[in-house]
Amino acid sequence: MSVAAPAPASSADPPSETSATPGTKPREWPVHLSFAVVALSFAVYVTSGLWRDPFTHVLSDNVGDQAFFEWLMGYGYYTVTQGSDPFFAQLLNAPLGVNLAANTSITVYTVLMTPVTHFAGPQISFVTVLTLNLAGSAFVWYLFLRRWLVKNAVAAAVAGLFCGFAPGFISHANGHLNWTAGWVAPVVVWQVLKLREEGRLRWLRNGVVLGLLLAVGFSIAAEGLFFTALGSGVFVLAWSLSKAVHEEARAALPRVAAALGVTAVVAGSLLAYPLYMHFAGPQTFSGTGFNQDYFAEDAAAYLSYANRSLGGLFGWHADVAPNRTEETSFFGVPLVLLMIVAFVLLWRRSDPGRRATLRAVGIVGLFYLVLSLGPVLHVNKHFFNGFPMPYKALKELPLFDSALPSRFALGVVGVFGILLALLIDQLLAKRPSGGLLNTALAAAIVVSLLPVVPLPLRIQHRxxxxxxxxxxxxxxxxxxxxxxxxxxxxxxxxxxxxxxxxxxxxxxxxxxxxxxxxxxxxxxxxxxxxxxxxxxxxxxxxxxxxxxxxxxxxxxxxxxxxxxxxxxxxxxxxxxxxxxxxxxxxxxxxxxxxxxxxxxxxxxxxxxxxxxxxxxxxxxxxxxxxxxx
Incomplete structure (x- = not known):
């Protein structure tokens, strides 16, 4: 879910438009298509238990959420054909009904999937969206990294697969069609980075597009969109305050401000009713039904392996998550150490402009990590009540009160993906020096990534x-x-x-x-x-x-x-x-x-x-x- 991305143009030293922008060269499309097939194959592998019999198989780690999202698929068809309110359902929780705007209603998905839902069933719609979410997340991250970050397609592909199939997103694949839509973050950030484009009326076009994307993102993953907006703000602020790009940031400010004004009008118009329902409609509420102290990331989770990973298969799994659906970090010691080493090496090899970007990326990563630890630090399920964390001051604020802190760890996935892409890109650049170091780094990448390779989701009969x-x-x-x-x-x-x-x-x-x-x-x-x-x-x-x-x-x-x-x-x-x-x-x-x-x-x-x-x-x-x- 990370929104950190290096700035384009002079400050970030990105790949050129001709070599990195998808679609600029015909020969790029076979590469993109090949990666899409790989990503889709991997997603089918992860969800294979459901595909074998979607009608009598269910995700055993989250039977309830799968039923809820299947219900939303059915209600989507009912909404389209009966003209019912997509943000309030009378059919559930009789006689009071349910405020769907205050839940995760994935309205765009349910409407788009109505033909599949009607002719094949909500079960097929559910597993289809789940599979495409995982594959689409990896593919969009790959395109994003190729456009803004690296020249080498292999570097973007490896990092894209990591972002799409990281342990946290595999964990949330147990029933969460909102959180597996990891493609929302890179799509939104892509458009945020375009706000600084020069050109007549570019600010208007970019503002409209971003407004539409925010409306879609709110419908699919409102909580994830909130995290994306926070990370975007932190990145832009941190990058803009760097001396190396201060003048560049100042010159872009009027265009960005004008585009954001357009964004506010477009998104505000489209989201006026759902936002009203979310905050003031019938059967609305404050917070969630979940304890934010409990649903916070255990610090030890960052160094552990998830249940549905190769590391977990070999017995390296640590039971430090609230449940198997909330194993949101679980990177393992080798990968965490590799990311620290990667940041240091990339910093030493960067010019001042690229350092401004790396600094902002690092700040976003720390921002997400600290917030994920929740109101009170806990390590290996031991709570240190005398050690309050920054989230304690935020937990009662609007939006923060409805978020589960542990999920901020998903933002670290994107930060790690960016560092991983940059590191691999440099290793594959065929520099004449550093042969032994490059060999060691390549081995470290393999050792770090192999244990987080996902296993298929657990299923049971229903x-x-x-x-x-x-x-x-x-x-x-x-x-x-x-x-x-x-x-x-x-x-x-x-x-x-x-x-x-x-x-x-x-x-x-x-x-x-x-x-x-x-x-x-x-x-x-x-x-x-x-x-x-x-x-x-x-x-x-x-x-x-x-x-x-x-x-x-x-x-x-x-x-x-x-x-x-x-x-x-x-x-x-x-x-x-x-x-x-x-x-x-x-x-x-x-x-x-x-x-x-x-x-x-x-x-x-x-x-x-x-x-x-x-x-x-x-x-x-x-x-x-x-x-x-």
């Missing part, structure tokens, strides 16, 4: 879509505008009901609402009073907890009349017409769930079910106590 849903039999049990739920109710660790609703949305026609779901929302069910803090999912009621407890722990409660009365009230609140129980229930990370306990609880509460379309169905007669069965 419950197939029952005929009750696939054949539309559910329509006989739901009134217009009514609600339907699988048992247990949908949430991140029991996500079947949410993804099955996604499949019905993708087919079009009549839809049903579901209670609960996996999303981010406010702490309380009401909207009155001041803005609520965020939480994961809806506020639990007694009845959904009754079934979750049965599924997760196998606990079958002895129901009282008070329990039945509470169930009646909960069913009324949700507007629930029916519930159903499939032959299988998908758990998280290979966690077996206790279907027998769920069925026993449902029979005790609701009586004997109907058997329809391969599932057990209970009609809910709202207003009638379940005991009167």
């Amino acid at each position: 419950a197939p879509e029952p005929a009750f849903i696939a054949d539309g039999l559910w329509k006989n049990y739901v009134t217009e505008g009514g609600s339907l739920s699988s048992l247990p109710f949908a949430m991140n660790v029991t996500a079947d009901g949410q993804r099955w609703q996604a499949y019905t949305m993708a087919r079009g026609g009549q839809q049903f609402k579901i209670p609960d779901g996996y999303f981010l929302g406010p702490q309380t069910t009401g909207e009155e009073g001041k803005k609520q803090a965020g939480r994961i999912g809806s506020v639990p009621l007694a009845t959904d907890w009754l079934f979750l407890r049965a599924a997760w722990y196998g606990y079958v409660a002895s129901l009282s009349n008070a329990d039945r009365a509470q169930a009646r009230a909960d069913f009324e609140y949700w507007g629930l017409d029916a519930v159903f129980l499939a032959p299988e229930i998908t758990g998280s990370d290979h966690q077996p769930l206790n279907r027998a306990a769920v069925e026993e609880t449902a029979r005790d509460l609701l009586g004997e079910p109907e058997q329809v379309g391969g599932v057990l169905v209970w009609r809910i007669r709202r207003g009638v106590d379940p005991v009167d069965r």
Whole structure:
């Protein structure tokens, strides 16, 4: 996610336009195409477990997020065909709905993928976007490095693959279609660097393009775009203050300022409604449902290897991340040392203009690293509460309060990629001197990069879509505008009901609402009073907890009349017409769930079910106590 990039023209000593700009020479295109094939092949390898059977395979390290993004794909088709609000969904979390602008709604993706979603299913849309995100990130970084940084295609290719498939992005490939869109950062930074271009009306064109890119980036990865903007600002400021380029920066200031003004108008116009919904719309909230102290990068993580890497395969993995989806640095000792050595060597070999760029790149890297450590330093899971970090002063500020500090480590990936590209470019320049040193550096690059080569994502079996849903039999049990739920109710660790609703949305026609779901929302069910803090999912009621407890722990409660009365009230609140129980229930990370306990609880509460379309169905007669069965 780094936004650090060397400045073009005189200060950065970049490759010439004729040798480095993609598209300027016809012979460049076969090279670009070859790299695109390599990047796509590598992405298919990483996601191969899902491609083998996208309908019954799921990412075992993040079942909930995959269900959420598949749900968004289904809702995208529903939005396009029904004209519903893309930033607020009534179908989820009945009766309150969900503010999608305050979640990660990936609206551009969901709209673009509507044909695939409708004809092939949200499952195919999900794995397609995930695969193209990874491949596209590597490819765009490659193009960016070739345009602004290096002359040698091999240097750009190696660094591009590193940026696209770094451990942090492989970790986030466990369900996060927003964070795997690592191509957003280099595309935005590319346009930021073009703001200083001279020429009649160039400032207008560049400002419009950047405004459009910001609107797209906000839709796909709002948090990543925020990190990109921060890094861009730090880089530009650090570069501009260098004495070697001070005059050059001053001359470019009017053009950049004019272009940014245009950017603000364009992006502001396109994002006015989603930004309103994000900050002030219904069911919005402050912060997230995640503890920023806990979701901060452990300092030891920078020197460790990720679970899904060759280093992890050989047992060098350290369990110092909040979970397997948040292993955001994990570069290993050799690579960290190599980057320090690379910076020193590049600095010694650079002229004052290039040093201005290297200094700015280094400052951006340190900026991201320090913020990633969160409010309080912790090393090997030991918290040093007496050692507060800079993020402690930022955590309550708008935008910072909604960010997870550990993810700033993804910005270090781009900084490392830039240093790696520069180092390899110099090694391949065939300089007459430094043979022994160059050989040692080449060996160090291999030793540093091999352990971070990714492994395919972990997958597990998930419950197939029952005929009750696939054949539309559910329509006989739901009134217009009514609600339907699988048992247990949908949430991140029991996500079947949410993804099955996604499949019905993708087919079009009549839809049903579901209670609960996996999303981010406010702490309380009401909207009155001041803005609520965020939480994961809806506020639990007694009845959904009754079934979750049965599924997760196998606990079958002895129901009282008070329990039945509470169930009646909960069913009324949700507007629930029916519930159903499939032959299988998908758990998280290979966690077996206790279907027998769920069925026993449902029979005790609701009586004997109907058997329809391969599932057990209970009609809910709202207003009638379940005991009167």
